Amino acid sequence: MKKSVSNLNPLTKKNFITLLICVVIFAAVQFWQASGSMGSLYQGLLVPICIYVIMAVSLNLVVGYLGELSLGHAGFMCVGAYTSSLFSIMTQSTISNSLLRFAIAILIGGIFAAIFGVIVGIPVLRLRGDYLAIVTLAFGEIIKNLMNVLYVGVDNNGIHIAIEDSTKLNIDYTNGGKIILNGPQGITGTPRDSNFIIGFILVMITLIVIMNFVNSRTGRAITAIRDNRIAAASVGINVTKYKLIAFALAAFFAGVAGALYSHNTASLSATTKNFGYMMSIMVLVYVVLGGMASLRGSVIATIILYALPEVLRQFNDDINNYRMLIYAIILIVMMLINNNDTIKNKLNQFKNNKNKSPKGKEPETVKEAEV
Amino acid sequence: MEFISYLVNGISLGSIYALIALGYTMVYGIAKMLNFAHGDVIMIGGYVVFTAMTTMGLNPWLSILIGIVFCTLLGVVIEKVAYKPLRSATSLAVLITAIGVSYFLQNLALIIFGAGGKTFTSVVNIEPVSLFGGQVTISGETIVTILVSVVLMVVLTLFVNRTKPGRAMLAVSEDKGAAQLMGVNVNRTISLTFAIGSALAAIAGVLMCSTFPSLTPYIGAMPGIRAFVAAVFGGIGSIPGAMIGGVLIGIIENLSKAYISSQMSDAIVFAVLIIVLLVKPTGIMGKKIAEKV
Numbered sequence: 203m204k205k206s207v208s209n210l211n212p213l214t215k216k217n218f219i220t221l222l223i224c225v226v227i228f229a230a231v232q233f234w235q236a237s238g239s240m241g242s243l244y245q246g247l248l249v250p251i252c253i254y255v256i257m258a259v260s261l262n263l264v265v266g267y268l269g270e271l272s273l274g275h276a277g278f279m280c281v282g283a284y285t286s287s288l289f290s291i292m293t294q295s296t297i298s299n300s301l302l303r304f305a306i307a308i309l310i311g312g313i314f315a316a317i318f319g320v321i322v323g324i325p326v327l328r329l330r331g332d333y334l335a336i337v338t339l340a341f342g343e344i345i346k347n348l349m350n351v352l353y354v355g356v357d358n359n360g361i362h363i364a365i366e367d368s369t370k371l372n373i374d375y376t377n378g379g380k381i382i383l384n385g386p387q388g389i390t391g392t393p394r395d396s397n398f399i400i401g402f403i404l405v406m407i408t409l410i411v412i413m414n415f416v417n418s419r420t421g422r423a424i425t426a427i428r429d430n431r432i433a434a435a436s437v438g439i440n441v442t443k444y445k446l447i448a449f450a451l452a453a454f455f456a457g458v459a460g461a462l463y464s465h466n467t468a469s470l471s472a473t474t475k476n477f478g479y480m481m482s483i484m485v486l487v488y489v490v491l492g493g494m495a496s497l498r499g500s501v502i503a504t505i506i507l508y509a510l511p512e513v514l515r516q517f518n519d520d521i522n523n524y525r526m527l528i529y530a531i532i533l534i535v536m537m538l539i540n541n542n543d544t545i546k547n548k549l550n551q552f553k554n555n556k557n558k559s560p561k562g563k564e565p566e567t568v569k570e571a572e573v
Numbered sequence: 574m575e576f577i578s579y580l581v582n583g584i585s586l587g588s589i590y591a592l593i594a595l596g597y598t599m600v601y602g603i604a605k606m607l608n609f610a611h612g613d614v615i616m617i618g619g620y621v622v623f624t625a626m627t628t629m630g631l632n633p634w635l636s637i638l639i640g641i642v643f644c645t646l647l648g649v650v651i652e653k654v655a656y657k658p659l660r661s662a663t664s665l666a667v668l669i670t671a672i673g674v675s676y677f678l679q680n681l682a683l684i685i686f687g688a689g690g691k692t693f694t695s696v697v698n699i700e701p702v703s704l705f706g707g708q709v710t711i712s713g714e715t716i717v718t719i720l721v722s723v724v725l726m727v728v729l730t731l732f733v734n735r736t737k738p739g740r741a742m743l744a745v746s747e748d749k750g751a752a753q754l755m756g757v758n759v760n761r762t763i764s765l766t767f768a769i770g771s772a773l774a775a776i777a778g779v780l781m782c783s784t785f786p787s788l789t790p791y792i793g794a795m796p797g798i799r800a801f802v803a804a805v806f807g808g809i810g811s812i813p814g815a816m817i818g819g820v821l822i823g824i825i826e827n828l829s830k831a832y833i834s835s836q837m838s839d840a841i842v843f844a845v846l847i848i849v850l851l852v853k854p855t856g857i858m859g860k861k862i863a864e865k866v
Contacts (some may be wrong), residue, residue, distance in 0.1 A: 265665075271665065271668075329850060332601075332809065333805065333809075333854060333855070336801065336850075337850055341843070341847070343843050344843050347836075347840035347843075348837075351834070351836045386836075480794075483672055487669055490666070490668075491669070526683075527677065527684060530673050531677065533670075533672070533676065534673035534677065537669055537673065538655070538658050538659070540666065541659050542658065
């Protein structure tokens with residue numbers, strides 16, 4: 203069954219273009235890397251960009267498609283990072299194939315994050331609007347806080363888990379017993395299995411799964427709930443169930459991103475900057491600036507906004523000191539321009555003129571969610 | 574006896590949260606936006622007073638006055654430049670702009686004052702009070718914080734309920750359109766709200782820096798989030814709710830630090846918030862919103 207690209211339905215075409223953009227970017231980066239002219243600064247950005255693209259795309263499922271403001275997405279990333287790291291360290295000697303071990307670790311990270319997503323989602327999704335936002339923030343902070351007081355160690359007798367104090371673990375140090383997760387110091391010695399190619403593959407998987415999910419029966423139910431919850435409930439959509447599915451799926455991919463993150467750093471610890479509300483907000487900024495319910499927008503916005511402050515870093519010291527200030531100003535100005543009526547009208551005029559060309563009707567753009 | 578000193582310190586911490594939470598809740602009630610930059614106004618207030626008092630060597634009272642005036646103006650300017658153009662935009666757009674303003678203030682302070690901590694000289698010079706024959710000592714800062722907060726809350730309550738601009742604020746938060754039809758100047762009322770909220774933040778900043786003397790560009794973030802939690806806890810949009818919520822959060826934080834676990838106090842505070850919201854989804858003093866079908 204071969205179809206020419208022009209015969210595909212507009213939605214498939216749109217998704218296809220998004221994936222194509224990713225492949226082109228990937229190929230360009232590979233080419234750049236092969237040419238040897240890529241500096242170490244840019245090399246170091248590749249995996250984090252994959253991580254944040256996955257985070258932004260999965261958060262878009264909750265914020266853009268489900269229409270609920272979540273400020274705790276980094277909490278799920280935290281769960282994924284810690285569980286996958288623990289698994290990798292514990293099985294380092296038993297599973298020698300690092301690719302297989304990493305694949306299982308990613309899955310475990312995702313599944314644990316999804317379980318947390320369900321646990322958090324059941325109470326949270328009863329609330330609405332800003333209350334939901336603050337409770338997701340609270341859960342994110344609780345998860346981060348708990349990771350900081352958790353101690354895990356292994357010895358011949360098995361796995362020991364304790365809270366607040368490493369001496370409570372009762373590890374038998376004589377026979378190779380060791381502490382893996384050491385409270386606020388976190389986990390050191392996670393194998394560095396992440397690389398750009400794995401990151402890219404995970405980005406593609408995330409995009410394909412979420413694209414198909416959004417266009418499935420379940421996905422349509424979710425957007426129906428966003429557009430009008432009461433109307434959706436009255437046609438027999440189980441609101442809580444579908445909200446929970448979206449929430450858990452988003453949490454799963456956040457966990458995957460967390461696994462990628464923890465296997466990219468030498469020492470993993472939970473701070474406000476990496477797993478706290480600051481991170482959740484940063485990802486939310488990517489989603490909103492990329493456009494609600496636009497996966498392509500999320501990908502592009504993440505790449506530009508994540509790379510921007512890092513690229514400013516390489517200039518002389520004057521700019522380097524001001525880079526976060528510049529970032530903040532750009533953020534404010536972009537939001538102001540984005541919501542300026544005169545500029546909006548001009549853009550719409552431009553779009554309408556384009557639509558008049560005989561190319562056929564453009565697919566209707568998805569209405570912005572009101573949160 | 575220990576319990577009393579923990580409790581009093583908790584009330585003192587809670588009154589600082591309450592002062593900050595008032596700014597959050599009034600702005601939310603009127604502009605229906607989460608002003609994430611509010612915590613950073615506290616930090617700016619701290620730095621301005623520090624500069625006036627320590628660097629320029631001015632009188633502490635004058636320095637505090639300069640800090641309050643500066644923050645009031647800052648709050649009004651932020652509203653005019655960043656939030657006013659977005660009044661008809663989605664609440665998410667305003668939220669992101671507020672985050673942008675927060676980054677801006679933090680990094681501005683970072684460039685001007687550097688990342689290193691500054692030691693804030695306490696503005697309070699009252700001797701600590703001993704109770705129960707020396708078993709409980711309460712520091713001067715604690716007493717002043719509680720007294721100042723109580724006075725400010727009483728004044729604010731009187732202002733909102735008894736004066737014309739105060740009642741205009743209530744009217745705008747109830748129904749912006751109807752208030753405008755009744756002749757309330759909505760723009761001026763919103764500016765006034767930001768001005769009052771920022772002035773309270775400046776005072777909270779001074780009190781906080783007197784109790785915890787280290788001043789860095791990031792000190793505003795965490796108390797800001799705690800105060801935000803307090804505002805939601807008490808029912809966001811409600812002024813008495815913010816006061817009660819703030820004091821309760823302070824007490825819970827201090828008592829859980831003392832009796833349960835010092836490392837897990839964050840988790841306990843947030844867990845209490847979640848439980849309260851699950852039982853009463855609009856907070857302690859929040860109004861129940863009827864849903865239109």
